[in-house]
Amino acid sequence: MALKIRLMRVGKKKQPHYRLVVVEEASKRDGAVVEVIGHYHPLQEVDDLTVDVERALAWLAQGAQPTEAARRLLSRAGVLRLWHERRFGPKGAPGAEPVSS
Secondary structure (H helix, E strand, O other), X not given: OOEEEEEEEEEEOOEEEEEEEEEEOOOOOOOOOOEEEEEEEOOOOOOEEEEOHHHHHHHHHOXXXXXXXXXXXXXXXXXXXXXXXXXXXXXXOOOOOOOOO
């Protein structure tokens, strides 16, 4: 059972609102949801983005993969930075060596 973090569209015509949800990879766009971890309202003057950071980190730890759009929103909310720091330590920390390719 592969899990994805992706956007689910809600709202009226020409007034989109999105929920940031965790779903099984094979489910439809508006199909069954495992958990709602945030919401996004793009049409407001200041984009309204709310993410439950702890739940998002928990799902990432369990192997859920974000889609490109969800990755951008998680990055904007600071979730991916926290995820990276939990896995590899803070950037520039003593003893942290850059990873060479």
